[in-house]
Amino acid sequence: MEEKACPYCAETIKAEAIRCRHCQADLTTTASPRTAKSGSLGKILLWIVLTPIIAFGALMIFGALSDRSSLQSGGSSSSSPSMPRADQQVWMDSSAIGCMTVSDLDRALDHYARAEYTAWAEITGSRYCFHQSDVSSDISWTVMQVRGDHMQIGLKLASEYSKSPEIGRLNYWTLTKWAIFAKPSSVSGDPATPQAKSPPLKVGSKSKPATFAAPIRAAADPSTAIKRGVKIGAVVQVYQLDAGMVRISKDGQPPEWIVPEMLEW
DSSP, X not given: OOEEEOTTTOOEEETTOSBOTTTOOBOOOXXXXXXXXXXXXXXXXXXXXXXXXXXXXXXHHHHHHHHHHHHHTTSSSSSSOSSOOTTOEEEEOTTOEEESSHHHHHHHHHHHHTTOXXXXXXXXXXXXXXXXXXXXXXXXXXXXXEETTEEEEEOOSHHHHTTXXXXXXXXXXXXXXXXXXSOOXXXXXXXXXXXXXXXXXXXXXXXXXXXXXXEEESSSOTTSOEEEEOOTTOOOBOOEEETTEEEOSOTTSOOOEEOGGGSOO
């Protein structure tokens, strides 16, 4: 009769035995105790390695979801949003410009950053761009879409379109940083009410050094094409006042007019 050692207790048993008569272990299973123990140890080691990886991944997903939720709610607990959103009504900063295409806007901004003011004025002075300084500050714009730091706006409310139909016929791309989320306090309830200038301008008044390339036009009409922009740092003088604009060129020189609110005096 052949015999063998029990794989569990090492006692001698018959080779054909299906249960150890000493430890009562079931001998019909194919895995040995050593193999079973080795498999269990491998699983434990696998979990030890995977647990911190899984935990880290869960934290990353939670953080991403939190950031997304924060952006959708305005980015802070403040009642004032930090970024415009689609279908929102906003007002625009007086220094804002907008163009019908993103490429025209970006080219204009690039020229301005390089102090290429004539090239800048050629783009922004076309009928496909606008200067907020030429638009009533009472007008609110409808945000149509936001793409990064760019947004597309238009005069979509009938009450706003009626204030400037020429501007309202197009949609424009501009920068989100120029959006104002509450009606400027300087805007009166009646957009037709003229705003007081401080200090009042007169012939001979001089501006402070220009910090913005205010558009220069050939006539005392804001709808006239832009010739160029005031050079940054330049000081201009008033030689004539007419229709809310000032002529900054001397007699005998080609006429050059600007909207005075574009500069500090």
